[in-house]
Amino acid sequence: xxxxxxxxxxxxxxxxxxxxxxxxxxDAVGQFAHGAQALSDASAQFYDMTLExxxxxxxxxxxxxxxxxxxxxxxxxxxxxxxxxxxTRGENLLSETRRNRAAVAALAQYAQSLNDIATFDxxxxxxxxxxxxxxxxxxxxxxxxxxxxxxxxxxxNAISGLAKVYIDLKAQNVVHNKAKQAQEHVAVIIQTLKxxxxxxxxRLAVARLNAKATREEWFNAFRKGYQAVDASLTNKAALSIxxxxxxxxxxxxMVAEQPGKLFLEDLERTTDSCLQAHIAIQDPDLKxxxxxxxxxxxxxxxxxxxxxxxTQ
Amino acid sequence: MxxxxxxxxxxxxxxxxxxxxIRENVSDATDRSVINNQIRDLSQWWRAIDDQRAAQTNxxxxxxxxxxxxxxxxxxxxxxxxxxxxxxxxxxxxxxxIAEKVAQRLV
Numbered sequence: 001x002x003x004x005x006x007x008x009x010x011x012x013x014x015x016x017x018x019x020x021x022x023x024x025x026x027d028a029v030g031q032f033a034h035g036a037q038a039l040s041d042a043s044a045q046f047y048d049m050t051l052e053x054x055x056x057x058x059x060x061x062x063x064x065x066x067x068x069x070x071x072x073x074x075x076x077x078x079x080x081x082x083x084x085x086x087x088t089r090g091e092n093l094l095s096e097t098r099r100n101r102a103a104v105a106a107l108a109q110y111a112q113s114l115n116d117i118a119t120f121d122x123x124x125x126x127x128x129x130x131x132x133x134x135x136x137x138x139x140x141x142x143x144x145x146x147x148x149x150x151x152x153x154x155x156x157n158a159i160s161g162l163a164k165v166y167i168d169l170k171a172q173n174v175v176h177n178k179a180k181q182a183q184e185h186v187a188v189i190i191q192t193l194k195x196x197x198x199x200x201x202x203r204l205a206v207a208r209l210n211a212k213a214t215r216e217e218w219f220n221a222f223r224k225g226y227q228a229v230d231a232s233l234t235n236k237a238a239l240s241i242x243x244x245x246x247x248x249x250x251x252x253x254m255v256a257e258q259p260g261k262l263f264l265e266d267l268e269r270t271t272d273s274c275l276q277a278h279i280a281i282q283d284p285d286l287k288x289x290x291x292x293x294x295x296x297x298x299x300x301x302x303x304x305x306x307x308x309x310x311t312q
Numbered sequence: 313m314x315x316x317x318x319x320x321x322x323x324x325x326x327x328x329x330x331x332x333x334i335r336e337n338v339s340d341a342t343d344r345s346v347i348n349n350q351i352r353d354l355s356q357w358w359r360a361i362d363d364q365r366a367a368q369t370n371x372x373x374x375x376x377x378x379x380x381x382x383x384x385x386x387x388x389x390x391x392x393x394x395x396x397x398x399x400x401x402x403x404x405x406x407x408x409x410i411a412e413k414v415a416q417r418l419v
Contacts, residue, residue: 163401213348
């Protein structure tokens with residue numbers, strides 16, 4: 001009896017030793033999944049922001065004095081869009097953002113599935129499933145009036161311990177193999193997001209400059225109208241109110257500039273660290289690469305803070 | 313070498329940004345107005361070209377998304393397999409526990 005008990009304890013120690021190394025790696029997979037979810041949430045906000053900037057550009061671009069066949073309204077097949085269709089076009093960007101946003105969401109789902117395997121806990125669920133399935137065993141136990149408690153049997157305990165080692169190793173193997181298999185696809189999605197960020201940085205800068213230039217031109221036009229000899233008091237009041245709004249918008253825009261810029265910078269940093277973290281979790285022996293996962297988690301946290309500041 | 317829409321957008325945004333810097337250093341109302349109108353005009357070109365760029369397909373991304381979805385499904389089925397293996401082993405352990413008790417009673 002003592003021998004069996006010692007053997008069981010030894011087996012337990014061996015089990016722990018072989019699984020411990022993998023545990024650190026599996027924790028990293030969990031962290032990666034949380035980070036990927038944060039990245040996906042932030043990217044949803046990012047794509048909303050992209051569409052908002054595009055709408056602003058469309059609004060600023062309304063040109064009622066433009067000719068019917070303005071070159072800006074030419075389509076790829078050489079035909080011309082009618083003025084209303086030209087002013088309101090934006091479907092292509094809408095489709096693109098939907099597609100790219102879905103790709104980032106797929107990345108988060110994949111990360112969650114990796115985590116489901118990494119945190120696979122056989123104890124409670126398996127015992128329940130085993131009890132449901134092993135009707136014959138339960139029946140036999142009832143007939144013989146004995147409880148099939150694996151904790152009371154040293155050999156059964158040993159079998160359970162070995163099973164845990166096997167399942168943990170198998171889970172680690174699945175995680176590493178699937179992560180390797182996914183690497184090039186994760187890289188493509190991350191690169192697409194990076195390209196979108198770069199394009200949005202341009203779109204934001206272009207929209208902001210356009211808005212500044214437009215506001216100044218409108219302000220000057222209002223001023224000219226206000227100072228005209230024949231300007232009525234009513235017109236003067238209306239022009240003053242409109243000019244006041246332009247000034248207000250200019251100042252609001254100056255305040256809003258920094259959080260938007262920071263959010264894009266944080267998002268870009270997080271996409272980079274996401275890719276590094278994904279490479280790290282493919283390595284069964286994390287060691288130095290453990291920092292990469294840590295950086296990703298920190299970047300994702302900062303990103304969420306930036307996103308919150310944007311909506312305040 | 314073919315110029316891509318992405319490159320045109322990059323160049324245009326650089327020109328617009330440069331005009332923005334020049335605008336900050338110009339105080340003459342007429343000159344500023346000229347620059348303002350150039351910025352507005354080029355911005356509209358930028359949006360029109362961006363609209364064409366966004367219409368382009370991205371088969372690489374579509375493939376990546378499909379492949380990742382398949383891997384996600386594989387992971388779900390692997391989890392199912394792991395559960396099944398664990399259940400079988402647990403049942404084996406239960407059987408051993410019962411067998412041991414039966415043996416103890418017989419002795």
